[in-house]
Amino acid sequence: NAGVTQTPKFRILKIGQSMTLQCTQDMNHNYMYWYRQDPGMGLKLIYYSVGAGITDKGEVPNGYNVSRSTTEDFPLRLELAAPSQTSVYFCASGSQETQYFGPGTRLLVL
């Protein structure tokens, strides 16, 4: 069972470039989440989804977009990368009680 998978593992972007961070889960969870972790900090919620076709903003949504066309996939889009988006991005999926995290994508914006 793969659980939550994320690609890529690491990426360097130039300011103003765009990219999509991929997240897939194989546990048939309705709830999926995107968090970012800045150095020495806990995680902050960017966006979340309670099911296919339904997404909503978290605490820090500015500069990001998401979509949820299937139960399994929850991609995160950065349209105009800024240095403030340098971070580690974690995708999670879960039930009402628990959240299971992917291995993370490390993003550096220069």
Place this chain on the structure above:
Amino acid sequence: GEDVEQSLFLSVREGDSSVINCTYTDSSSTYLYWYKQEPGAGLQLLTYIFSNMDMKQDQRLTVLLNKKDKHLSLRIADTQTGDSAIYFCAESIRLTGGGNKLTFGTGTQLKVEL
């Protein structure tokens, strides 16, 4: 608002017990969690407790919850070098429309010495 606080660092000798403490502010939290993060890795769910419980034991792990003081602790018995990691406490807040937002502390770095 939600805020979760943890001490930054804990050092213990192998074989001793470790106790990691956490305080949270939101009394409406439904679940409280402990996650473990090893260097360069994602967060591994260790254990969680429902807010109407005061204790949960799972093998070497014991979680104590004092809801009145909003204090959560994680005790690791017989701590091993493989337990060296960062431990995050998190509280769960119900989101409108379903799902739960986790609010994390800044993490406690546990170092296990021989």
